[in-house]
Amino acid sequence: MTTSPTPDTRIGDAQTGTSLDADVIVVGGGNAAFTAAHAAAERGRKVLLLEKAPRDAFGGNSYYTAGATRIAHAGLEDLQDFIEPDERHAVTEVPAYSAADYTADLVRVTDGRNDPELTEGLVQEAAPNLRWLQSLGLKYRLMYERQAYQREDGSYLFWGGLHVGNVGGGEGLMHDHVRVAEQLGTEVRYGQDVTGLVVEEGQVKGVTVRQEDGSLQELHAESVILGAGGFESNAEWRREHLGEGWENAKVRGTPFNNGDMIAAGLEIGAQKAGHWSTCHSTQWDAFTPNNESNRELTNRLTRQSYPLGIIVNTEGQRFVDEGEDFRNYTYAKFGREILKQPGSVAYQIFDAPLRAMLRSEEYEMPGITVAEAGTLEELAEKIGIAPEALTGTVQDYNGSIDTTVPWDPTVKDGRRAETTPVKSNWATPLTEGPFYAYAVTCGITFTFGGLKSDTHGRVLDAEGEHISGLYVCGEMLGGLFAGNYPGGSGLAAGVVFGRRAGTLA
Structure with missing residues (x-):
């Protein structure tokens, strides 16, 4: 795969006579961007993909996912x-x-703020598009370790509507994408600081790229697809759009998604879309060193077995309904709730029987932030919570559970704790030591605000007209999510709308 242009690869624009660097330029380097590149290359288009990160930090946010x-x-x-x-x-x-x-x-978890036309495209095309990617060389599997429980007879039952993932997780996904791009003849350049869009006579005809010496180079193409992610790694934008305190959130994924290409689109008249004041944020290891953009541990810094136990703040008080729904439908919003707590830190509490059920890939990782003690009083002292506060919360919780209702983590079992706040499902008394406390904070994944497009990724201006030559996909595409999202729908949307954009560009 080449990393720099060569004179004999330039092509001509029949309309303007301009020498082109490619038919299609894709800006970004995650799942959506590569999917768009594959779709364009399959049509015989000469594709140039520009990734801001250096080669050893490739993969966008997608690299940090579980796939x-x-x-x-x-x-x-x-x-x-x-x-x-x-x-x-x-x-x-x-x-x-x-x-x-x-x-x-989608309607339920976004409180009906999802775009219905984008939703229809996502729902109808996600499965066939995974089959298309598999035919190109991507590999998929059932996610036993994350989405299934083994029953007493040795069989497995999947739950929560999210069952399929990439072999090798996000790392496997992105290595597969890079290999397929090379097979299809796509040129990928790393370390490309794209700063703006080239517009000629009302049409987007390329991009500007800042060179190491600070100068700007123009690269020209018939069309440009933006797949460069949201603004979650930009602390200033987080504070401006999400609110005070969000500058303190931990960036789970790539540090290169700073909103530059969203700004570039807005600068040439693109319309905003989506819910700019909310984002995907989850419970994230609070104190492990290097707990941002960690390419070795990636998604293992999440803590997603919380529906089994309880979550308390540093004052020993519960503040969310841990059993509101399957974790697939709540994990993307609970980071926000932790950010509101004193010190933006909370603790997931489990007893010995529950500890045995926690996800091993997340709760047995190297250097995990965990405290263990034989009693709740000792546990409270280890994590700096007043013992009477934690024991009082647990006693109230334990005493409010209707234990005559069968406990079943594979379904919403209705086994409630009638305390404040209520726990709607999977309530079980915390009684058997040792007890465990996992420190969590808010980890931001991606932002929900982006650019407005039609259902095929064509970017729209303030009048609702297409900006000729400009397309958008992935986390830059606003309108699908608001406040929350169903787990796994982000990568699915990247596939669907990446392919749609690449099919037209």
């Missing part, structure tokens, strides 16, 4: 044509997840 991708399907038999074989399939139950289920989940 989970939400699709509609009719159950395990419907998935087996494109997922990797596994001997466990013979004893596995994967409940069907219909297009209607997918749509209802």
Whole structure:
């Protein structure tokens, strides 16, 4: 794969006579950007992909994910044509997840603020587009370690509507994308600081790239696809758009998503879209060294077994309904709630039986922030909480649970703790030591505000007209999510709208 232009690769623009560097320039280097590049290259277009990060930091936010991708399907038999074989399939139950289920989940978790036309495209095309990517060389599997529980008879039951992910997680996803791009002849250049868009006679005809000496170089193409992510790594923008305190959030993913290309689009008249005051934020290890943009641990710094236990702030008080829904539908908003707590820190509390059920990839990672003690009083002292506060909260919680209702983590079991706040499902008394406390803070993943487009990624101006030659996909595309999102729908949206943009550009 080449990393610098050569004179004989330039092509001509028949309309203007301008010498072009490519037919299509893609700005960004994550799942959506590479998907767009593949779609354009498959059509015979000469594609140039510009990634801001250096080669050793490639992959955008997608690299830091678990690779989970939400699709509609009719159950395990419907998935087996494109997922990797596994001997466990013979004893596995994967409940069907219909297009209607997918749509209802998007409407529910965003409080109806999702764009219905974008939603329809996502829901209908996510599954066939994963099959397309698999045909190109990407690899998918069932996510046993994250989305299934093993039952007493040795069988597995999947839950929560999110069942399929990439082999190798986000790292595997992005290594596969890079390999496919090379096979399709896409030129990828790293360390490209794209600063703006080139507009000629009302059409976007390329981009400007800042060189090491500070000078600007213009690269020309018939069209440009923006897939450079949101503004989550820009502390100033976070404070401005999300509110005071958000500058303190930990950046889970790439440090290069600073909103520059959103600003570039707005500068030439693109319309804003989406919910600019909210974002995807999750519970993130609070005190582990290097707990931002960690390429070794990536998604393992999340703490997502919280529906099994309780979460308390530094005053020993609960403040969310940990069992409101499956974690797939709550984890992207609970980081925001922790940010509001004293010191922006909270603790997930479990007893010994629950500790055995926690996700090993997240709760057994190197250097994890955890305190362990034989009693709740000792645990409270270790984490700096007044012992009477923590023990009082746990006693109130334990005493409010209707233990006659069967406990079942694979369904919303309705086993409630009638305390304040209520815990709606999966309430079980914390009684058996040792007890564990995992310190968590707010980890920001991506922002929900972006550029306005039609359903095929064509960027729209203030009058709702297409800005000729300009397309958008991925986290830069505003309108799908607000306040919250269903887990795995971000990568799915990148695939769907990346392919749509690449098919037109």
